[in-house]
Amino acid sequence: MSQTDAATAPSSGPAPDSAVSVRNVSKNYGPVEALKNLSLEFPRGELTSLLGPSGCGKTTLLKIIAGLLQPSAGEIVIDGNTVTAPGPDRAFVFQDFALLPWASVIRNVAFGLELRGVARSEREAIAEKYIANVGLSGFENSYPHQLSGGMRQRVGLARALSVDAQVLLLDEPFSAVDEQNRRKFQEDLLELVRNENKTFIFVTHSIEEAVYVSDQIAILLPRPSRVSEIIRPSGFRNKGIENIRRDPEYLDIVDEIWASLRSYAE
């Protein structure tokens, strides 16, 4: 399997191209040890997926990076600063999109900017741009209940993009949409990673999805979780998105990850 030691946390200081460093992080919920001494580097401008058995602590790690949860031990370092709380450098796309049901699409997308005190005309111009980028032009004045699950998901993504955070945290953002939309989003996500130069941290249950969208995949062990391996799919990245799913390297990596994870399947 194509592993690289460079992607695991060094004992002193982050790798030069690392946007987020997870250093020796443990998290206990009372007697439950969710994460144990977990270290991981997230390269800047790349998409890293967290993949592992159900309940291994993927969402816990994402929330600790977001500053929504405190680690029991260890630290998260972003650009030299230890994370202590949520901050404007990170935006979270929740599993259920967390949209405001009473607000229009444009207000939902602009909401993060509204909270930051950005003037209405400016925030609506920014929101318009990202609404267009995620393919929702024409739906600015619709309300969440008027949209399909896939469209609501795009609103959540546009909101996260519009605050211009350097780190985007996505917790299974495609889990609530049908297979066709899911594939379209995966293609769109690859485009966004290429065009936005942000660091994406992506939780998924799908091996195929992780291999399709990721520059780096961190396989987590069952609870108490640590990183068992780092995989960097690379050979098929520039062969065109329509060719990835039948590329031999893609298929081999999917098989190899399944071989690693199958013993944990329920």
Ligand SMILES: Nc1ncnc2c1ncn2[C@@H]1O[C@H](COP(=O)(O)OP(=O)(O)OP(=O)(O)O)[C@@H](O)[C@H]1O
């Ligand atoms: N607030 C909490 N209190 C107690 N235990 C919790 C809490 N949140 C999570 N846990 C436990 O911590 C472990 C890790 O949970 P987490 O949701 O981070 O895993 P996950 O890998 O994201 O799970 P899944 O793949 O099923 O979404 C699980 O055993 C879970 O039951």
